[in-house]
Amino acid sequence: MIFDVLPLVVAHIVPGVTDFYAGLLHPLTAVEHVLVLAAVGLLAGQQARPVALRTLLLFVLLLAASAACAGAIGAAVPLDTALLVSIVATGGLVAARWPLPAGVVYVVVGLVAMLHGVANVAEMRPTMSSVRFAAGGAVAAFVVTTYALGIARRARAPWAEVAVRVAGSWIAAVGILAWGAAAL
Amino acid sequence: MWRGLRGGLAARALALGVGVGLFAPGLADAHDGRPAHLEIVETDDGGVAIRLSEPVSPWVTAHLTPWLSSGWLDGVPAALERGSDVDVRHWRVDPPREPLAGQTLRVDGFDPAFNEAVLVRVIFADGTAITTFLTIRQPSLRITRDTTTAASRLQYLWLGVQHIAMGPDHLLFVLGLVLLVRDRWRLVGTITAFTLAHSVTLAAAALEVVRLPVDAVEAVIALSLVCLAVELVHAERGRCGLMARVPWAVAMAFGLLHGFGFASTLLDVGLPPGDVPMALLAFNVGVEMGQVAFVLLVLPVLATWRELVREPPAWARLVPAYGIGTLAMYWVAERVAVAL
Numbered sequence: 001m002i003f004d005v006l007p008l009v010v011a012h013i014v015p016g017v018t019d020f021y022a023g024l025l026h027p028l029t030a031v032e033h034v035l036v037l038a039a040v041g042l043l044a045g046q047q048a049r050p051v052a053l054r055t056l057l058l059f060v061l062l063l064a065a066s067a068a069c070a071g072a073i074g075a076a077v078p079l080d081t082a083l084l085v086s087i088v089a090t091g092g093l094v095a096a097r098w099p100l101p102a103g104v105v106y107v108v109v110g111l112v113a114m115l116h117g118v119a120n121v122a123e124m125r126p127t128m129s130s131v132r133f134a135a136g137g138a139v140a141a142f143v144v145t146t147y148a149l150g151i152a153r154r155a156r157a158p159w160a161e162v163a164v165r166v167a168g169s170w171i172a173a174v175g176i177l178a179w180g181a182a183a184l
Numbered sequence: 185m186w187r188g189l190r191g192g193l194a195a196r197a198l199a200l201g202v203g204v205g206l207f208a209p210g211l212a213d214a215h216d217g218r219p220a221h222l223e224i225v226e227t228d229d230g231g232v233a234i235r236l237s238e239p240v241s242p243w244v245t246a247h248l249t250p251w252l253s254s255g256w257l258d259g260v261p262a263a264l265e266r267g268s269d270v271d272v273r274h275w276r277v278d279p280p281r282e283p284l285a286g287q288t289l290r291v292d293g294f295d296p297a298f299n300e301a302v303l304v305r306v307i308f309a310d311g312t313a314i315t316t317f318l319t320i321r322q323p324s325l326r327i328t329r330d331t332t333t334a335a336s337r338l339q340y341l342w343l344g345v346q347h348i349a350m351g352p353d354h355l356l357f358v359l360g361l362v363l364l365v366r367d368r369w370r371l372v373g374t375i376t377a378f379t380l381a382h383s384v385t386l387a388a389a390a391l392e393v394v395r396l397p398v399d400a401v402e403a404v405i406a407l408s409l410v411c412l413a414v415e416l417v418h419a420e421r422g423r424c425g426l427m428a429r430v431p432w433a434v435a436m437a438f439g440l441l442h443g444f445g446f447a448s449t450l451l452d453v454g455l456p457p458g459d460v461p462m463a464l465l466a467f468n469v470g471v472e473m474g475q476v477a478f479v480l481l482v483l484p485v486l487a488t489w490r491e492l493v494r495e496p497p498a499w500a501r502l503v504p505a506y507g508i509g510t511l512a513m514y515w516v517a518e519r520v521a522v523a524l
Binding site: 153 | 484491493
């Protein structure tokens with residue numbers, strides 16, 4: 001469906017760019033992806049600067065790599081429940097704001113990145129280049145996650161830190177509601 | 185010196201890897217995103233001339249089938265021109281028993297695997313015209329004369345936004361300017377100069393005051409990106425080139441060039457007779473809206489990134505420049521090949 005959001009009306013378009021844009025738009029037009037990207041950004045922003053940077057890079061690179069690999073081997077796995085769990089987990093971690101060791105943050109974010117990378121590919125058409133689709137998804141992930149990360153890092157006032165945690169709790173709540181609705 | 189050399193090599197290798205990975209598979213692309221064009225014209229002698237121009241390639245043959253409720257398109261085309269990259273079918277209705285207005289036009293055969301579009305242009309004998317797009321989601325339309333001017337202007341505005349959004353070469357140029365010009369007010373001046381310049385040539389080319397070959401213009405636009413990438417490398421190495429010293433002047437010069445690129449879309453779509461200035465303005469405003477939205481999107485990302493990476497290694501600072509340069513050189517080669 002997302003491919004119809006931006007019909008090709010440009011005559012002198014750069015060849016191959018449509019696969020990139022399809023990959024770019026997919027995470028931005030699917031709530032389950034946007035919420036996780038925002039939650040990962042907020043989670044990274046709650047960490048110390050070097051950990052935040054490594055978390056961001058790890059997330060984007062693993063997401064791109066897993067999408068490209070899954071696309072290349074044609075893996076299209078239904079991961080709806082796992083995606084909902086990842087929303088609850090990442091949103092919950094932001095809300096809890098436990099002083100997690102950096103290694104735990106990397107493992108959680110890495111697993112979420114791989115999960116969403118593979119899930120992205122399920123929406124890719126077989127005729128598309130998985131590399132360009134994955135690159136588009138990585139750019140979208142980088143932009144949204146960086147936005148959320150920037151917001152969390154600037155939230156230094158006590159009320160702002162609470163607001164970030166509230167945002168995390170809302171993300172987790174949406175995940176729980178969607179999970180419940182899917183189970184019914 | 186060795187550190188700097190290794191840094192430059194690492195940045196080049198990384199940029200080359202990304203560039204090749206992204207675009208090498210695209211060499212055998214079947215669909216390049218060009219829309220088909222369907223033109224229905226009421227001629228002065230009371231007849232109707234219909235022309236469908238459909239992009240083809242070694243991998244894709246013409247597969248779209250237009251249909252009119254009057255049945256004018258049910259027969260075989262009066263003429264068929266086969267080109268290396270486009271097939272053109274002509275129909276001639278002479279004289280029509282039914283009026284064109286009020287008929288339903290439909291296009292069948294959209295490939296669901298691709299986001300295909302047909303640009304439809306209907307020109308009535310009195311000069312009024314309709315321009316719209318048919319896609320797999322909206323494959324038909326009722327031909328009517330009463331399209332409002334406001335709706336038409338909105339279409340041109342949206343077309344401008346889409347053109348800049350779907351033009352990675354234009355967006356990369358703007359990104360390059362944002363990376364090169366760190367001072368906020370200098371950036372505003374540079375982007376304004378770029379805007380003013382491309383508005384001038386966009387108008388001149390769309391009104392056909394100036395005519396340049398589209399393929400050559402596209403190749404030179406890619407070359408302008410290469411120049412910008414070189415300036416970015418120089419700036420990162422502490423050498424101030426012309427672009428870093430007077431960015432607004434260089435942006436203006438390259439803006440003149442990019443305006444011709446923007447105009448190529450308008451030349452394909454055409455401007456509505458009787459509302460040319462406003463449609464042109466709407467398209468230009470659309471381009472500006474897209475450009476400003478892109479800058480506003482990029483600036484917070486850059487601010488966060490620079491806060492996170494306060495002292496980036498030398499090689500990392502060169503990656504954006506080499507990335508832009510690699511893509512731009514690929515496009516130069518590709519577009520020169522097309523132009524030749």
